Amino acid sequence: MPAYRAPFIKSSEITSRSLYMKRRQFMTGAIAAGLSGSLASSANAALNAKQSSYIVNDKITPKEDATTYNNYYEFGTSKSDPAAYSGDFKPQPWKIRIDGMVKKPMEFDLQDLMARMPLEERIYRFRCVEAWSMVVPWTGFMLSELLKQVEPLGSAKFVAFQTVLRPEEMPGVGGFAPVLDWPYREGLRLDEAMHPLTIMAVGIYGDVLPNQNGAPIRLVVPWKYGFKSIKSIERITLVDSQPVTAWNVSAPGEYGFYSNVNPERDHPRWSQAQERVLGAGGGFFGGTGKRDTEKFNGYGDEVASLYAGMDLQVNY
Numbered sequence: 001m002p003a004y005r006a007p008f009i010k011s012s013e014i015t016s017r018s019l020y021m022k023r024r025q026f027m028t029g030a031i032a033a034g035l036s037g038s039l040a041s042s043a044n045a046a047l048n049a050k051q052s053s054y055i056v057n058d059k060i061t062p063k064e065d066a067t068t069y070n071n072y073y074e075f076g077t078s079k080s081d082p083a084a085y086s087g088d089f090k091p092q093p094w095k096i097r098i099d100g101m102v103k104k105p106m107e108f109d110l111q112d113l114m115a116r117m118p119l120e121e122r123i124y125r126f127r128c129v130e131a132w133s134m135v136v137p138w139t140g141f142m143l144s145e146l147l148k149q150v151e152p153l154g155s156a157k158f159v160a161f162q163t164v165l166r167p168e169e170m171p172g173v174g175g176f177a178p179v180l181d182w183p184y185r186e187g188l189r190l191d192e193a194m195h196p197l198t199i200m201a202v203g204i205y206g207d208v209l210p211n212q213n214g215a216p217i218r219l220v221v222p223w224k225y226g227f228k229s230i231k232s233i234e235r236i237t238l239v240d241s242q243p244v245t246a247w248n249v250s251a252p253g254e255y256g257f258y259s260n261v262n263p264e265r266d267h268p269r270w271s272q273a274q275e276r277v278l279g280a281g282g283g284f285f286g287g288t289g290k291r292d293t294e295k296f297n298g299y300g301d302e303v304a305s306l307y308a309g310m311d312l313q314v315n316y
């Protein structure tokens with residue numbers, strides 16, 4: 001292992017980011033000018049989101065990489081399967097139900113919800129447990145804003161999430177030996193769910209989510225391994241005990257409930273000390289395309305206090 005080096009931001013990377021921001025400003029301008037009218041309902045509608053201050057200065061992953069190299073086992077286990085086989089999935093119309101230990105259980109129509117929630121664009125690091133990573137602009141809103149509307153009861157301690165299950169639209173579901181115990185399920189502690197970094201994303205790269213990235217609405221928790229960021233959510237339930245999660249059921253020794261990004265705790269079958277950055281693989285200008293993985297994926301200042309006093313080797 002190489003010694004730790006502080007991340008070095010090349011001027012070319014800074015340039016690509018500011019170019020991206022300019023393009024975003026242009027899109028926002030186009031919307032303000034009323035050019036977006038019919039776009040709003042089309043499949044690649046530009047979303048009218050304000051630029052958030054939650055950004056990182058890392059080079060943004062090419063959209064092509066983030067939308068063709070995916071994990072979404074409902075559509076197959078190869079990285080290219082979700083983009084290739086999610087064409088029949090119908091993300092509209094969509095309802096999302098929030099129930100359990102709340103004062104006001106509710107069912108939201110996603111279009112209504114998106115019109116009401118203040119959408120913002122955030123640039124987050126995203127680290128898969130398989131030791132690859134990307135940096136992508138998500139459009140969404142804070143999960144806390146959604147949960148506040150249903151008024152969690154004092155007894156609620158965890159939040160359980162569930163992906164829609166539609167075997168007829170999801171060719172990776174079913175068969176004699178299902179890869180996971182469907183539906184895909186995930187969970188967070190209530191304080192993690194209420195953290196300002198935790199968002200519900202409805203877009204990526206300024207457009208609505210493509211099916212392979214979790215259309216029409218998915219979770220994004222940037223300090224945890226990617227599998228916590230559950231896709232195409234149809235149900236959220238507040239509960240008082242730690243919920244069952246799909247990967248933990250499948251391999252409890254490998255995938256814990258917390259799954260905070262942690263270079264100090266290796267996966268039983270591979271090191272978590274470094275990550276391969278999507279789209280940065282040792283090209284003409286050299287470099288390995290790798291970087292050292294940061295604890296909490298670099299979000300330690302914001303989230304480390306959530307785990308004060310906890311042994312993160314035990315609570316992996």
Ligand SMILES: Nc1nc2c(c(=O)[nH]1)N[C@H]1C(S)=C(S)[C@@H](COP(=O)(O)O)O[C@H]1N2
Nearest residue numbers: 070071072073128163184226227229230231
């Ligand atoms: N429903 C569902 N959600 C899921 C998955 C999945 O297989 N099914 N894969 C997870 C994993 S392992 C990762 S790394 C991310 C990938 O998100 P992306 O395709 O947008 O990069 O989605 C997560 N959410």
Ligand SMILES: [Mo]
Nearest residue numbers: 128129226227
């Ligand atoms: Mo992942």
